[in-house]
Amino acid sequence: MSTDSNQSEGRIIPEGITVPFTDDYESLRNSVERRLQQVYGSGTYLSDFYIADTGSLAISIGNTFPKDVSDCRPNRERVIKYISLDDIAELSGERDGEFYYIELPSRSSVEQGFSDAQENLRNELDQAMARATYEKIATTPAVENQLNPIKQILRWTRLYHPVPFSEVRKAQDKKGDKTLQYVRTLEELGFIELRDGDLHPRRPLEKYDLGEVQGEDFNKKILGEVIEQGFDRLSRDLQLGILRHLPKFANGYYVAALEVNDPDLHLDIESIQENMIDWYGSSARYHKFELRDKLDFLVRNDILEKEGDIEDESELYFRSNKDVYEDMSATATL
Known part of the structure; x- marks a missing residue:
């Protein structure tokens, strides 16, 4: 790699390292890990870590970052946990006589891998929270409003099937191919099928009888199922970012509770705000009035619980809803 390309990648580390050859797998692994810690940090x-039959090395590295997960009640010990992020960079090594030579990626590329792994973990936690609270999220007015076109397609397909797609598109009167995007997403999630220009219900939709489809409970149940199964697709591909709004606030608490494995962890508003900024960046900084409103909404909808003096924030704490915590701990990996 040339000097110019090194500088362009922000390289401030060597292009490679050497470690002594040994037949002992654990000894070699430990030697490689120690050398990489000297380069990229403790x-x-x-x-x-894999040694091929040819003698070459295939290596994936991870990194950890500290997180304060202390209980905020008085006279509690401070607790720091380290969150691990696997596979942030791939390395390879070749034997050269009595040594292995391992080529190193630049620090900037490793940092990018770390950032990508953080984002993947954040998305996984958001999805886990959505799965744990999907029916509650579906009944949030802002979410229900954004999902109204999807609700319409599902209801009309169940009531009038086979329903011409052209009629659905005409009824929604959306610009461009937005209605088709909704249909394709629902088709991939298994709720409907577009065949020969007509929409047909599939099993997750067929289970509702026509009377149920006309009721309010249908909206809660069917939208909840769509969110549960298609959270990532809806929020990313259809730009329905509102779906990530409530999980972001809820995970300001639950990430810490899961990391310390304590559903009775008590956090105050300030700690929840700090957690949100740590995970989601400065855009997750909210005025304390708005943050309190969001947390109170989570309490009213049985996603969080609170105790203490509601008029004195210094004595107000939030803890987990046991059912949500159990659902989260069953699917989230920290």
């Missing part, structure tokens, strides 16, 4: 570890 939080570096080997998330995968």
Whole structure:
């Protein structure tokens, strides 16, 4: 790699390292890990280490970052946990006589891998929260409003099937191919099928009888199922960012509770705000009035619980809803 390309990648580390050859797998693995920690920092570890039959090395590295997960009640010890992010960079090594030579990626590329892994973990936690609270999210007015076109397609398909897609598109009167995007997403999620220009219900939609489709409970149930199964697709591909709004506030609490494995962890508003900024960046900074409103909404909808003096924020704490915590702990990985 040339000097110019090194500088363009922000390289401030060597292009490679050497470690002594040994037949002992654990000894070699430990030697490689120690050398990489000297380069990338003490939080570096080997998330995968493989010696091929040819003698070459295939290495994946991970890194950890500290998180304060202390209970906020008085006279509690401070607790720091380290969150691990696997596979932030891939390395390879070749034997050269009595040594292995391992080519190193630039620090900037490793930092990018770390950032990408954080984003993947954040998305996983958002999805886990959505799965744990999907029916509650579906009944939020802002979410229900954004999902109204999807609700219409599902209801009309169940009531009038086979229903011409052209009629649905005409009824929604959306610009461009937005209605088709909704239909394709619902088709991929298994709720409907577009066949020969007509929409047909599939099993998740057929289970509702016509009377149920006309009722308010249908909206809650069917939109909840759509969110549960298609959270990532809806929020990313259809730009329905509102779906990530409530999980962001809820995970300001639950990430810490899961990391310390304590559903009775008590956090105050300030700690929840700090957690949100740590996970989602400065855009997750909210005025304390708005943050309190959001947390109170989560309490009213049985996503969080609170205790203490509601008039004195210094003595007000939030803790988990046991059912939500159990659902989260069953699907989220920290």
